[in-house]
Amino acid sequence: DAMVIQNPRYQVTQFGKPVTLSCSQTLNHNVMYWYQQKSSQAPKLLFHYYDKDFNNEADTPDNFQSRRPNTSFCFLDIRSPGLGDAAMYLCATSSQGLADDNEQFFGPGTRLTVL
Amino acid sequence: AQRVTQPEKLLSVFKGAPVELKCNYSYSGSPELFWYVQYSRQRLQLLLRHISRESIKGFTADLNKGETSFHLKKPFAQEEDSAMYYCAPSPGGFKTIFGAGTRLFVKA
Numbered sequence: 001d002a003m004v005i006q007n008p009r010y011q012v013t014q015f016g017k018p019v020t021l022s023c024s025q026t027l028n029h030n031v032m033y034w035y036q037q038k039s040s041q042a043p044k045l046l047f048h049y050y051d052k053d054f055n056n057e058a059d060t061p062d063n064f065q066s067r068r069p070n071t072s073f074c075f076l077d078i079r080s081p082g083l084g085d086a087a088m089y090l091c092a093t094s095s096q097g098l099a100d101d102n103e104q105f106f107g108p109g110t111r112l113t114v115l
Numbered sequence: 116a117q118r119v120t121q122p123e124k125l126l127s128v129f130k131g132a133p134v135e136l137k138c139n140y141s142y143s144g145s146p147e148l149f150w151y152v153q154y155s156r157q158r159l160q161l162l163l164r165h166i167s168r169e170s171i172k173g174f175t176a177d178l179n180k181g182e183t184s185f186h187l188k189k190p191f192a193q194e195e196d197s198a199m200y201y202c203a204p205s206p207g208g209f210k211t212i213f214g215a216g217t218r219l220f221v222k223a
Contacts, residue, residue, distance in 0.1 A: 041215060042215045096209065102149075102209065
């Protein structure tokens with residue numbers, strides 16, 4: 001089945017130690033998103049890629065970076081994780097075209113713990 | 116400022132009772148409007164979109180432009196409807212803003 005896959009599902013890192021979260025998709029969608037969701041809060045958009053064009057949200061900290069080496073893969077890099085970065089990180093995709101709306105397809109998420 | 120409000124964090128109803136999950140938004144223009152749902156141990160997924168005016172799993176959502184509301188309704192709640200529901204306007208481009216969510220609990 002076509003889907004959005006996130007690895008790992010659970011990630012533990014130490015304060016200040018760089019960490020990378022991975023997302024892959026078999027939907028061939030041209031847009032990929034990263035969201036941060038803290039407990040009992042709404043998913044918050046960090047950034048998205050439209051094809052290779054990177055779009056950062058204005059309030060996304062510089063500590064968060066992303067890479068999209070090809071259509072299928074997108075990575076979230078946290079350069080120096082702080083305790084406040086512990087959250088669920090959601091990857092999503094959408095297909096943008098003349099006949100498409102903005103329905104997003106989500107991965108299962110990666111839960112990040114910072115010790 | 117662009118904002119979406121779901122006033123109820125938790126909504127508890129009995130099986131067979133009507134249910135309404137409220138959503139109010141403040142955006143200029145005419146955003147696309149969506150409801151997403153997350154069942155226990157499952158990923159976030161689209162429930163319905165305003166543009167298609169569809170009914171999914173017995174749920175409908177009515178857009179009231181005057182009140183800028185997009186409430187989700189179902190006449191007879193089922194236990195399997197218990198989940199987290201997010202109202203999600205998309206104001207344009209690729210951006211979707213998610214509300215804080217309402218947890219629906221349907222009691223037997």
